Amino acid sequence: MTAKKLKIINLSIFLAFFYGYGDCRKIFQGYQNYTTYKTGTLNVILTVPHGGSMKPSSIKDRTIACANSEGQCTWKTDCHQPTSNCTPLVESDYNVQLLADTISEKLKDITGKYPYIIQTELKRNKLDPNRDKPEATLFDPEAIKAWNDFQNYIKEAKNEIKKGLLLDIHGQSHIEKWIELSYFAKISEINSDQLQSDKSSIYTMSKRFPETKFNELIYGNESYGGLLESKGYKVVPSPSYKKPGSGNYFPAYYITMEHGSMKGGNIDAIQVETPFAYRRNLTYISRYAEDVASVTVEFLKKYYGSTSSGAERVLISIPSMILFISSFIMQLID
Numbered sequence: 001m002t003a004k005k006l007k008i009i010n011l012s013i014f015l016a017f018f019y020g021y022g023d024c025r026k027i028f029q030g031y032q033n034y035t036t037y038k039t040g041t042l043n044v045i046l047t048v049p050h051g052g053s054m055k056p057s058s059i060k061d062r063t064i065a066c067a068n069s070e071g072q073c074t075w076k077t078d079c080h081q082p083t084s085n086c087t088p089l090v091e092s093d094y095n096v097q098l099l100a101d102t103i104s105e106k107l108k109d110i111t112g113k114y115p116y117i118i119q120t121e122l123k124r125n126k127l128d129p130n131r132d133k134p135e136a137t138l139f140d141p142e143a144i145k146a147w148n149d150f151q152n153y154i155k156e157a158k159n160e161i162k163k164g165l166l167l168d169i170h171g172q173s174h175i176e177k178w179i180e181l182s183y184f185a186k187i188s189e190i191n192s193d194q195l196q197s198d199k200s201s202i203y204t205m206s207k208r209f210p211e212t213k214f215n216e217l218i219y220g221n222e223s224y225g226g227l228l229e230s231k232g233y234k235v236v237p238s239p240s241y242k243k244p245g246s247g248n249y250f251p252a253y254y255i256t257m258e259h260g261s262m263k264g265g266n267i268d269a270i271q272v273e274t275p276f277a278y279r280r281n282l283t284y285i286s287r288y289a290e291d292v293a294s295v296t297v298e299f300l301k302k303y304y305g306s307t308s309s310g311a312e313r314v315l316i317s318i319p320s321m322i323l324f325i326s327s328f329i330m331q332l333i334d
């Protein structure tokens with residue numbers, strides 16, 4: 001066989017591997033299949049904490065819990081008199097798993113690569129992975145295992161990606177019908193005119209752009225909200241709605257604040273609360289997901305300079321290097 005033929009075969013194998021790898025996703029299910037983790041090769045993580053439907057009787061319901069003598073919730077349920085102030089939220093987000101899967105397909109259409117997805121299959125009255133462990137589980141041993149799986153899968157995805165963006169996918173039905181983005185744990189932080197980057201979940205990203213005012217990264221034309229607004233959506237924060245003011249608005253919770261870059265690291269996070277209008281059925285979801293995917297890719301290119309996870313770079317570069325070296329050697333001895 002001539003070196004020329006070998007080179008063609010090698011190139012074909014390389015191309016088949018390159019294109020084939022984009023479709024190659026591993027799926028893990030965690031303890032009792034309560035958590036689903038789909039791996040990807042794009043440097044984006046989609047988390048879906050409120051879209052599950054499983055209600056195993058072996059996990060106790062999240063209901064009214066206890067407070068300590070200072071009135072702070074302990075989230076234990078074995079006290080004499082639980083307090084209504086310590087009643088966990090249990091409302092699910094309609095169609096958000098379908099929304100995340102559709103955004104994932106649209107991202108694949110644009111980039112050839114899937115994002116990572118982590119979702120709980122448990123209903124929110126059994127587990128809320130978007131709260132810290134006590135409030136999330138009310139100390140139920142099985143719920144704790146599922147909570148640990150959820151957070152550990154996020155850590156695994158972050159380790160593979162190295163540098164990228166986590167979008168925490170939610171739904172709300174507020175009368176403002178706006179898309180609510182959050183980078184902060186408190187509404188006062190977004191309503192104040194002195195936004196502090198080190199209290200936000202995009203702290204690391206902001207440090208790469210010291211010449212850009214931090215406010216611009218939150219509600220400027222090229223912020224995530226600004227890019228969504230340019231597609232025709234009503235968004236807060238964005239150039240038209242810089243802050244929610246007294247409007248209905250959900251600030252970021254555990255996933256965004258824990259797994260974003262407020263505490264360091266190279267993964268930033270944004271909580272994305274989608275109005276019901278874009279989640280009502282697959283037709284609406286599909287149109288909206290296409291815009292979210294397109295905005296996400298634009299955002300990645302502008303602020304991360306890449307749309308690849310570290311895993312893909314390693315897996316593609318090693319075989320390709322071997323193949324090209326072997327081609328070169330064959331050419332020399334031909």
Ligand SMILES: [Zn+2]
Pocket residue numbers: 050093169170171
């Ligand atoms: Zn939610």
